[in-house]
Amino acid sequence: MSGVPWESVIAVLGLAVPVIAALWEFLLAGRKRLGYRVQMDTSARDSGTSTGPQAGVLQRMQWDGVDLEDPSVVLLRIENVGWSPIVEEDYVARVDDPVGIRAAFPGRRVVGMVVTECSHPMLRDFFEPGTAGLGATDGVITLPKVKLNRRAHYKVLAVLDRLPNTSRDDLTGPEITAGVVGGVRGGTIKRTEYYPFASRPVRWLLALLVLVSVAQSVSTFARGDEAVAAPLDCAEGTLHLSGSTAFKPVLELAAQQYTKTCPDARIPLTDDSFRGSVPGLDTLATAGDDAELGENGGLGDRLAFSDGPKSDGRPQLLPRPVALSLFTLVVSEDTGVRDLSLKQVRDIYAGKITNWRQVKGENLPIQLVSRHPGSGTRTALEKRVLDGRPLPAVTTNDCRSLDTGRPGRCEVGGTPQLLDAVASTPGALGHSEVGSAVARDDVRQVRIDGYPATLEGADQGAYPFWETEIAYTYGEPRPDSIAAGFLRYLANEVGKDIIRSKGHRPCAELDKPLVCRPSGS
Structure with a gap:
């Protein structure tokens, strides 16, 4: 780091901070996100807080004519805190399982429950008496797979009783189990808090952004007219892409962003560029054979993308797994x-x-x-x-x-x-x-x-x-070629974001990266 100017460090931070804030707020928080809040969980027999002339009424609650041992009241708020609607098919559960959310209360049994304060009247239809998935057994409340638009919510009010031989000190808060497909952090339901302005991480990032901006301003005045060039891993020339129609949306967006970053690069795309995996490999192989590169030569201006490995033969075509x-x-x-x-x-x-x-x-x-x-x-x-x-x-x-x-x-x-x-x-x-x-x-x-x-x-x-999406080169392209530069771009963070945005998964991010290993190639 001693050889890196501190102005460059500030410039990198100035770019990284807003990108991180945007990714957090709009990609992570903006995806499907199911949340809950425990808005109340209190005991009616707590002598330290149960005061007033009518407090004894709550302490004398009964079930089937028997006084409750240690009654408590819980109010849960279930909400869609993301930017995308949540539908019944999004819940992580088998198709024939009507339950979408389970709320367990260790050490307590559920005496009664009611769903209240639906953000929209139509949500009440999900909680009609006899609805599959709605109920309470022992210490577990089950809730059905409810469709929730953005910011929609409903509340569950429950009365519970402490089980015999269970100490009040051993009681814990509710354990909520649920998940949605494609959600934040694997889709698991998260306990949320109310932030009137922005979440705490975003507030820290914004504060850091202000500091970076101030530092950049001071650096600009201190440097005067001195120019600082930012190093970029850009290659120049024309790159021809061909192959998979399924991966075409990724390559179109990546080509657009790459040429914006690298103005000396050109990536012309036409409808004939993507006619299928095998035609793309054929185009690459023909171009390499016509170029007469020799045994150790490689094309630096062409890439072909294939859904899965190529067939046997054509040893000049070298694979590089990109995404699932x-x-x-x-x-x-x-x-x-x-x-x-x-x-x-x-x-x-x-x-x-x-x-x-x-x-x-x-x-x-x-x-x-x-x-x-x-x-x-x-x-x-x-x-x-x-x-x-x-x-x-x-x-x-x-x-x-x-x-x-x-x-x-x-x-x-x-x-x-x-x-x-x-x-x-x-x-x-x-x-x-x-x-x-x-x-x-x-x-x-x-x-x-x-x-x-x-x-x-x-x-x-x-x-x-x-299937594994594989990029093929003809031979080994030079490191400074546009083909090599574009492959590095797909593997860096910006390229990974583009791949994810089109519904694919970068190979490096898989729990089992060997799934992306090409076989038979």
Whole structure:
């Protein structure tokens, strides 16, 4: 650090502080976040605080004609403290489990409870008498999977009694168990506090930002007109990208940000740049062969991205795992199916199940909409979901001409075209990367064996439809080439943020990083 000017350190802090504050407030706190507050937990028999002429009424509470041993009153507030709505499918629980939240009170039993102060009258419909998931057993209160818009909340008022042979000193606060898919810190419900201005970490960051700004101002006046150049890991030249349509949104945004940071870099992107994993690898291999680089040469101006490893052969193409990409099955809205077992999926693609009513859906023939051969998404479907079995024969080359009166299959070239075909075809079933499917409101994702398409589920081995996104180079590019520079950019913090923003997960962040290791490459 002795050789680094202190002005540069201040400049780096000046950039880092607002970025950290923004990421905290808008990415961490801004994602799905389920919270709770314990607004009251007090004993009615505490002689030190139970005063007043009517205090004895609370101390004489009974249950079935018997005085309570040591009654206490608890008021819980359940709230959506994130920026995204929480729906029933977001709760981390099996599909057939109606309970979304459990509140346990060790050493106490629940005498009675009531849900009160719903932020919106429609929330009361979730707590009608006899609602599945709503109840109290011994010392545990169960609450159903409630849809909560941003800032929505409801409260639970409960009367409890201390169990015999339990000391009051041993009593603890409630233990709340719940979680949401894709939430902050793994989605676990968090105890929240009320901040009238901003959370404590953000207040500290803002104070530090003020100090950094003051220091920069002092440094500017002290330096006068002296210029300080900030070092940047930028390469110049033109970079050509090709390959996966599923990873195209990540590369488009990364290319845009990289060229903003590095004005001497150019990354032209066209619709023909991304035609599928295999065509992208073909383009890279052809360009390398035409360049006649020799045994130790490498292309420094081309990269190809593939959903999964390349096939055998082409030893000049070198892999670099970038991210775990998540895929999902999608159906048209009229199928009536939102969940399939892995066996049912395989039977559908094997032609053993040909009508949705055979899997408790509507009476509609199943129309399979698939990507062309060479698609990484299609390869991932065959490899990881269908256990290596190929897709059935195509019945028509144009999805618009499918005979919806009987089962059929058609193929399209890209993910957007596949989603359009599924949305417009009665009884359609297709496959897509998750980010593109989530952005559509005219198709429905299908759970597999009860598990939705989540990165956590794929990382833990519960969800099967995923693949490693791999960047391929032709040979080893020079370290100062634009291809090498762009790969380093994807691996740094800004690149990781871009990858996450499009629904993928950087390999380095997985609980099991070896999941991203390319096999057969």
